[in-house]
Amino acid sequence: MTKLTLEYIVNKVDDxxxxxxxxxxxIELTDDPDSNVHDMEKVILQDQVLTTKILRLANSAYxxxxxxxxxxxxxxxxxxxxxxxxxxxxxxxxxxLMDELKGYSLDKNELWxxxxxxxxxxxxxxxxxxxSNPEEAYIAGLLRDIGKTILNQHMEKxxxxxxxxxxxxxxxxxxxxKEVLGFGHTEIGEKIAEKWDFPKDxxxxxxxxxxxxxxxxxxxxxxxxxxxxxxTMMMGIGLGLDGLSYNLSSIAIDNLNLDETQxxxxxxxxxxxxxxxxxxxxx
Numbered sequence: 001m002t003k004l005t006l007e008y009i010v011n012k013v014d015d016x017x018x019x020x021x022x023x024x025x026x027i028e029l030t031d032d033p034d035s036n037v038h039d040m041e042k043v044i045l046q047d048q049v050l051t052t053k054i055l056r057l058a059n060s061a062y063x064x065x066x067x068x069x070x071x072x073x074x075x076x077x078x079x080x081x082x083x084x085x086x087x088x089x090x091x092x093x094x095x096x097l098m099d100e101l102k103g104y105s106l107d108k109n110e111l112w113x114x115x116x117x118x119x120x121x122x123x124x125x126x127x128x129x130x131x132s133n134p135e136e137a138y139i140a141g142l143l144r145d146i147g148k149t150i151l152n153q154h155m156e157k158x159x160x161x162x163x164x165x166x167x168x169x170x171x172x173x174x175x176x177x178k179e180v181l182g183f184g185h186t187e188i189g190e191k192i193a194e195k196w197d198f199p200k201d202x203x204x205x206x207x208x209x210x211x212x213x214x215x216x217x218x219x220x221x222x223x224x225x226x227x228x229x230x231x232t233m234m235m236g237i238g239l240g241l242d243g244l245s246y247n248l249s250s251i252a253i254d255n256l257n258l259d260e261t262q263x264x265x266x267x268x269x270x271x272x273x274x275x276x277x278x279x280x281x282x283x
Contacts, residue, residue, distance in 0.1 A: 201217045
């Protein structure tokens with residue numbers, strides 16, 4: 001059998017669809033300091049599904065706004081540009097994350113549920129530590145395992161070998177994956193993020209969410225996603241093969257300046273948060 005190579009997989013990434021033009025426009029407007037609410041509304045109204053999801057979230061109990069939000073411009077003011085970008089991206093990548101991933105022992109919808117949970121927890125942690133852009137943390141948490149959607153078909157063939165290395169060698173999932181394949185889902189996730197022309201710190205968060213000690217562009221963002229991912233696994237949401245062996249980095253805890261009590265408090269708070277269906281209205 002021909003040895004699987006990173007170059008071969010990268011070609012698969014190249015075959016992956018680019019983000020829809022409307023999503024690119026939303027991202028551009030979010031990053032443009034001269035854009036305004038009406039510019040954003042004009043773009044969003046071109047997509048009926050996205051319009052509906054934004055209005056639905058703006059009127060949810062999650063935001064608790066006293067007055068009925070009836071226009072996209074009102075919703076954009078309430079939610080903010082970054083949140084609008086997160087909703088737009090979530091709406092788009094949902095199709096990638098909903099499929100069954102046999103190679104990772106994840107049933108249909110499990111990766112999506114897991115990713116949404118990690119995203120919500122990432123945003124909560126970001127707000128808790130007063131990180132400057134909580135919605136960026138949401139997006140990073142949502143997309144941190146996007147590489148699995150490409151590697152799935154190859155992992156299905158090597159599933160037992162990876163599982164064996166985890167169980168017999170006391171090895172982390174990421175190390176077992178890399179030892180068997182020669183690379184991991186994090187590297188493929190990086191390639192996808194680069195293809196979609198994401199900012200470098202977001203690319204890094206996807207590529208290093210299992211190894212925050214190696215981050216150098218935005219270690220804080222990477223650490224937020226790492227901890228959110230670990231908590232998601234602790235909660236048993238979409239556990240799959242990946243969740244069988246997850247090493248929580250003490251460096252990530254230190255980067256966020258969390259002590260044991262604060263960490264346990266976050267776990268308790270997010271457990272209640274993800275039980276709230278309103279948190280998932282972006283779907």
